[in-house]
Each structure stands twice: as C-alpha cells, then as structure tokens.
Amino acid sequence: MSTYKKNESDSDDESTTNDKEKKKGAKILPYFLLIPRLQRLYMSPESDVAIIWHEDSRTKDGFMRHPADSPAWKTIDHTYPNFARELRNVRLRLASDGFNPFRNMNVSHSNDIDVYLQPLIEELKELWETGVETYDASIKNTFNMRASLLWIINAFPVYTNLSGWSTKGKYACPKKMVCDSVLGTLLNLDGKTKDHLKSRRDLQEMKIRAELHPAPLPNGKVYMPPTYFTMDKKEKELFCEILMGVKVPDGYSANISRCVQQKPPKLSGLKSHDKHFDAASASSYFHLATEAKQGGPVHYRWMYPTERYLGTLKSYVRHKAKPKGSIAKVYLAEECLAFCSLYLSSDVERIHNKKSRNYDDGGKEDVLPIFSMPGRPIGATVATRLDLETLDKAHSYVLFNCKNICKFYVIRIENFVSSSWSACTVTHLDKIGDNIITDDLRHLANGPCEFVKTYKGFIVNGYRFHIKVVEKKRKTQNSGVILEALTRSFSSTRNNNTVTGDVTYYGVIKEIIELQYSVENKIVLFLCDWISNGSRKKVDENGFTLLNFVGVKPDKEPYILASQAQQVFYVKDRVHKGWKVIIKTTPRDSYDMDEQTNVDVKMLLQSATSTGPDKDVDVDIEMVRRDLEGTVVENTTLQIETLDENFAEEAS
Known part of the structure; x- marks a missing residue:
C-alpha cells in the first residue's frame, strides 16, 4: 500500500506518474484490534482468575478499596443487571494524552484523534450491544463476552481533542x-x-x-x-x-x-x-x-501511569521518518512476550508478577519474630568488623526488642541492659529439660558475628531509606526517620517510681548494618543521630516542629530495628540558622481508605447545594x-x- 496521498492528476498506471511532482505523505493508522486482545485474556487460567477477582476475592468490608466499591461501578450494575450478572464481562477505561514521538515539543505532530478513534468506537459498540463469543480456558467452554467503557482518563488539555471543550483562559x-x-x-x-x-x-x-x-x-x-x-x-x-x-x-x-x-x-x-x-x-x-468517591480509589484512574508509558513508547522511535512503525513494531514484540510469559512458572519474575518499586519482601515465616522482619537492601554491600563495644550496643538493643526473651530479663536502668540471657543460660535450661529453647533462641543467645554487612540503602515498610552521606549528590532526601517509642522513666529526681509514656524520636540515618546470628538469621539496624526533647526541639508560632542537628552528639543508644522506622524529611528554616522543619510522609503505595457503609448512590452522585458564603470563622x-x-x-x-x-x- 502506498504511503503517499494520491493526487487528482495521478493515474492508476504507476508508469505514467510524474516523478518530479512533490508527493505528500499519507496518514496511516497502525490500529491493534481490541476484541482479540480481550479474548486472549481468557486463554490463560491465571489471567482468567484475575478478571473475576473483584467479585470472588475482593475484601468487602465497607471501605473503598477497589473501583468495584465505587458508586460508578455499582450504578452500572444496578442499571444493567444482565451485564452485571456475567462476572467475566469487562469494564474498560480509555486513556489518552498529547503525543509527540520525537521527544521535542517544538516540533508539531498531527493528532487527529477523532479520526483515529473511529475503529475503536465501532468495536466498543459491538462489545456493548451484542458481545463476542469467547473461549474460557479455565472451564474449557465458550461464553458471550461484553464490555463497557466505564472511565475516560486524560490530562485536562485533552478535553479539547476528545470533547471539543476549550481548555484555555477561564476554562483551563x-x-x-x-x-x-x-x-x-x-x-x-x-x-x-x-x-x-x-x-x-x-x-x-x-x-x-x-x-x-x-x-x-x-x-x-x-x-x-x-x-x-x-x-x-x-x-x-x-x-x-x-x-x-x-x-x-x-x-x-x-x-x-x-x-x-x-x-x-x-x-x-x-x-x-x-x-x-x-x-x-x-x-x-x-x-x-x-x-x-464516585469513581473509586484515585490511583486506578489518574494519568501518571499513562504519561510514563507514553514516554516509554517515544523511546522506541529509531526511524524518525516512520515513528509509528517503530513504535508499533516494538509494542507488538513486547505484547507477544507478555502473553507468552503467562505460561511460565509463577516463581519466575515477569511483567505480570513484578514487585512494586518499594516492595520489602514481606519477611520470613516460621522463625523467631525478631528474625522475621521485612526489608531488602539496595546498593552495594560492604563487609566490615565492629568493635566489641559497638557490637554489644547493637546486640543489646536486639535483645531488649525481642519479646520471646522478656521472661528471662527485664532489668533496664539508665540506658544499660543487665541480662542473664546468654549461651550459659541456654545451656542450663537445656540440662533441666526446658523445651522452650529453640534453635533460633540458641542463635540469639550466642550473639552476632563481629563481621557485619553495611548498606547504603534499605527498603522497609514501603519506604526507601538511604544513609545521609548518599544525599550530597542527589535531589532527594531519604535519610530522615521517626520512631514512636514507649519509654519508662523516673517521675522525678526524688521519686524512684517509674512512669511510662510515648516519646517521639526524630533522627538521621548514618549507617545501615546487618547483624548475622546464623546463616539464615539476620537482623538489620539503623544507626542514627537522634533528637527527642530538650533545647534542640521547638514548636514555632505556626505549629511547625523544628529540630537542630548542628553539633548533635552520638546517642548512647543509636540503633533501631529497620522494621521500626517510619520516614520524615527536613526542610531548612532559612530564617533561623541550623533549624529544620519536620514533614511527615506516608509510604509510596499506601492510601487512606474512607469508610463507605450504606452508600446511597443517587445522593452521592448529586453535588452539594451552595448556601452562600460561610461566616468568617477566623475572627x-x-x-x-x-x-x-x-x-x-x-x-x-x-x-x-x-x-x-x-x-x-x-x-x-
């Protein structure tokens, strides 16, 4: 097929065509049919299970966790019960964005989206009105698959192309x-x-x-x-x-x-x-x-994944004269590989089971809880030897945070741990036939190896942490840490009775070390500079908490378990030299769920009625x-x- 537009003067006989006449390139749409791609979802038992997961395996506790919990989804089910009755029917979203394949925003690139959408619209009509016969590999039978377009996702400027809505001036x-x-x-x-x-x-x-x-x-x-x-x-x-x-x-x-x-x-x-x-x-x-609230959790419907993926597609362009062909060729290759990977073992990492960026491996099972902490290191590993005093501090902190040995010692006075928990204790209990001693407890009693591994980064609790020295050449800050601790202290200098209270510690990670108690049993600790209370902490007139780490001395107990760490970051106070404002964060893949019980769909879909300006409450x-x-x-x-x-x- 010719890739050039045909002029009125052109004849069907190519031999009579005037070669000197300038030819204009024709617009070609490499369109990948939607229906066969949806049908392929049911050819693998693994993907077939995922399609009906929203009904069979979704947590239904009244919280909005999934688009199926949203009024939008429920409204479609209520309005079209025949469509909702078949659990294998598909809900689709259409995502679109401005696209320039050359990564150069100064070069104009045609985007006749209304023309390009025509074949898609025809397929969507067929999927909604009549459906298509589809083979289900999980039950080895066919069914009539239908699909509905539930969401349209795009950046705001795309309204101009999709709906003809102005996005300039007051309509931006x-x-x-x-x-x-x-x-x-x-x-x-x-x-x-x-x-x-x-x-x-x-x-x-x-x-x-x-x-x-x-x-x-x-x-x-x-x-x-x-x-x-x-x-x-x-x-x-x-x-x-x-x-x-x-x-x-x-x-x-x-x-x-x-x-x-x-x-x-x-x-x-x-x-x-x-x-x-x-x-x-x-x-x-x-x-x-x-x-x-109407559409469900936002992260299923925002534009960021689409924008990032379009950036990936742009990187496929190798032949600038034919960018669409370059993109289409690589996309088809990736789609074929992704489909074939469905038939690989679940133990093999592939695009369908790839872990999230800050996945922390979930920890171990069937071991002592202190050895089951989640987390995984990032960056190079360096082996080093700790002096006995440093090693004892680290080991003492581990013992004090191991609930399984609390019955053996509870003495903790002025930041010093006095413990009878040792290899001798284990040997004595073994002789009297105490069956509470396990191999994990023996490893813990023998203490860690003096040679430890150090890391520059560690992922745990959904956070990505780095030691302070790494940040000097980076635009990000991942060394801030916060610890909420339950602490015992004396009520006063004259009263020897102890009181218990919550204390918040703010710190900066200086080192990340891994203690090894056996080949399999390891514990990761963060060594930090800490500030809790005193002259290095204050609250300003606006309610912000500020800290001053300048010249802070090493703490007598500098370690925490990596699993105890939550993340904060610090912003310099440009007015008060040396002081920094604390900003708390949430894990990258964590979302606040608003409870949705007894949802009235019709009421929720209606916008609130304005009653005029509120009275000024900031008197x-x-x-x-x-x-x-x-x-x-x-x-x-x-x-x-x-x-x-x-x-x-x-x-x-």
Whole structure:
C-alpha cells in the first residue's frame, strides 16, 4: 500500500506518474484490534482468575478499596443487571494524552484523534450491544463476552481533542488555575494575582473582613491595606530560595527546584502534575473529593501511569521518518512476550508478577519474630568488623526488642541492659529439660558475628531509606526517620517510681548494618543521630516542629530495628540558622481508605447545594500586616464592570 496521498492528476498506471511532482505523505493508522486482545485474556487460567477477582476475592468490608466499591461501578450494575450478572464481562477505561514521538515539543505532530478513534468506537459498540463469543480456558467452554467503557482518563488539555471543550483562559484546568492563582497571589505577579481591587470590593459587598476593604484617597485613587499573606521583596526571594533548596523523599513529588527563579522571584515551567502536588489542598473547591468517591480509589484512574508509558513508547522511535512503525513494531514484540510469559512458572519474575518499586519482601515465616522482619537492601554491600563495644550496643538493643526473651530479663536502668540471657543460660535450661529453647533462641543467645554487612540503602515498610552521606549528590532526601517509642522513666529526681509514656524520636540515618546470628538469621539496624526533647526541639508560632542537628552528639543508644522506622524529611528554616522543619510522609503505595457503609448512590452522585458564603470563622486572625505598606491603585470601577458584562455575555 502506498504511503503517499494520491493526487487528482495521478493515474492508476504507476508508469505514467510524474516523478518530479512533490508527493505528500499519507496518514496511516497502525490500529491493534481490541476484541482479540480481550479474548486472549481468557486463554490463560491465571489471567482468567484475575478478571473475576473483584467479585470472588475482593475484601468487602465497607471501605473503598477497589473501583468495584465505587458508586460508578455499582450504578452500572444496578442499571444493567444482565451485564452485571456475567462476572467475566469487562469494564474498560480509555486513556489518552498529547503525543509527540520525537521527544521535542517544538516540533508539531498531527493528532487527529477523532479520526483515529473511529475503529475503536465501532468495536466498543459491538462489545456493548451484542458481545463476542469467547473461549474460557479455565472451564474449557465458550461464553458471550461484553464490555463497557466505564472511565475516560486524560490530562485536562485533552478535553479539547476528545470533547471539543476549550481548555484555555477561564476554562483551563481547575487545579492548574488554583495553583497559578495561589502562587501568583503570594508573589504578587502581574496578571496572575487574585488580590486586586475587584476582590477587595467583593469583601466590601459581602460585609466581611472590614480591615481589608479598599479606602478611597483624595487624589481619586484607592488604597489597599497589605494582607497577612503579603510579602516584601526579601520574603519573596526567601520563599523561592526554600523551594530551590528543598529535597523530598523518593517518589514524593517532582523536582520543583528546576522551575524556580529567585531574582526576580518567579515560578515557571511547572507541568500539570507538578501543579497537582502544589494544589492538592485546593481540590475541594472543585468537588474533586466527590469525584473520587464516585469513581473509586484515585490511583486506578489518574494519568501518571499513562504519561510514563507514553514516554516509554517515544523511546522506541529509531526511524524518525516512520515513528509509528517503530513504535508499533516494538509494542507488538513486547505484547507477544507478555502473553507468552503467562505460561511460565509463577516463581519466575515477569511483567505480570513484578514487585512494586518499594516492595520489602514481606519477611520470613516460621522463625523467631525478631528474625522475621521485612526489608531488602539496595546498593552495594560492604563487609566490615565492629568493635566489641559497638557490637554489644547493637546486640543489646536486639535483645531488649525481642519479646520471646522478656521472661528471662527485664532489668533496664539508665540506658544499660543487665541480662542473664546468654549461651550459659541456654545451656542450663537445656540440662533441666526446658523445651522452650529453640534453635533460633540458641542463635540469639550466642550473639552476632563481629563481621557485619553495611548498606547504603534499605527498603522497609514501603519506604526507601538511604544513609545521609548518599544525599550530597542527589535531589532527594531519604535519610530522615521517626520512631514512636514507649519509654519508662523516673517521675522525678526524688521519686524512684517509674512512669511510662510515648516519646517521639526524630533522627538521621548514618549507617545501615546487618547483624548475622546464623546463616539464615539476620537482623538489620539503623544507626542514627537522634533528637527527642530538650533545647534542640521547638514548636514555632505556626505549629511547625523544628529540630537542630548542628553539633548533635552520638546517642548512647543509636540503633533501631529497620522494621521500626517510619520516614520524615527536613526542610531548612532559612530564617533561623541550623533549624529544620519536620514533614511527615506516608509510604509510596499506601492510601487512606474512607469508610463507605450504606452508600446511597443517587445522593452521592448529586453535588452539594451552595448556601452562600460561610461566616468568617477566623475572627482571631490579624488580617492586615502592620509592618508593611499597602498598595495604591487606580480606581477602575467602570472598567471592571465592563469586563464583567462582557464575561457574562460570553458565558451565556
């Protein structure tokens, strides 16, 4: 088939074609049929089980864990019971995004998505209206497979291509608009700030926050008092300096520092997903929380996996004259390999059972709990020898955190462990026939080998940790750690009675070591600098907790079990030298589940009705900065009213 457009002057006889006439390339769509690909899902018993997992194996405890728990899924089942009755029917999502195969955004690339979607639409109609006969390998029989398109997933600008919806100006992405407005207002950027004369007059009309109302001046201009979030030039530069220097944990967010300009203070070049992180707190203004409840857990429907995969497809281009052919060829090869891998043993790592980035192996079974801790090292391994004092500290911490030997010793005075738990104790118990002693306890009693393994990184509890020294050349920070501990202490200097209380320790990982008690029994410890209370910890007027690690001395008990660690990161306080603000994090693959019991689908699908502006609850907040001068602006009443009228006419 010719890859060039046929002109009206061209004849069917190729010998008469004018070679000097410039030919135009024809648009070719390499389309991979959807129906055969869905049918292949049932050719492997393994994938067939996964298709009906949502009904047979899903946890149904009233929490929203899966799209099947969402009102959107339940509404389809309720409206079309015949479709829902066949558990093997498929729910689809259509994901699309802007695409440039050359990794060069300055080169235009045609994207006639409405034309390209035509064959897909025809298949979707067939799958929904009539279905197709499909062979099920698990029961060795055929059934009529149908499919529904339940979600359309795309970045906001794609609305222009898919729905003809304008995404420019006042119709731009809500999160993008909120982020731009917040940053523009904080930095007082021309054309982007929302703290202007019109917004102040809105306050005046609503009769709230009288101290911020505009005041007319004798010269005809208007004075606007400075708000509590108004910043002077130095404060704006400091704000940008903090963003430029911040380091966050792996996977926490994008590298915002590349978008920051300090002089003049400005943020530019933020991608859509960067603004999603910045504007996360503003999502409630646009009912995005309600949308999440309707559609189910967000991570099944967001654009990030699609955007990353499109980046992978772009890397397949080797022949720039025929990018689609390059992508199609490699994609087909990968699809064939993925399908063939279904027939490999489950012990073989493949695309269908590949572990997540921060998977920590889950720990061991049928061993002493202290030896069953999860986690896996990352990076190079270095063997080293510990001195006896250091080894004893590490071993003592392990003993104190092993519940299985609490009956043998409970003495712990002033950070010193006095224990009768040793190889001699085990030998004595063996002689009297105490059958509580197991091989694991014997290994623990004999103590660890003086030669240990050290690592630069370790994955545990869904977090990726690194030692402090690794971060010097990186844009991420993974050495911050927090430990919630139950501690006993004396109630006072005159009272020898002990009291128990929760103490939070904040630390920085300096070393990661692995103690070896036998060939199979190993324990990983983090050696950290610690701060709990005292002069190195304070809470500022805004409620943030700050720490000062400058010159901190090594703790007498520097170790914790790797399995006890949770992650934090620290942001430098540019005003108070040496101090850092604590920011807590959650594991990369952890999601907060909101309980959904007795869901009324119809009520949940309805948006909340506005009852007008809420009363100002921040009555104790000083709305005006007394240490800054306000702004004098021109009185633009008539111009603003004209703009409002034009906007209303355009919207109608």
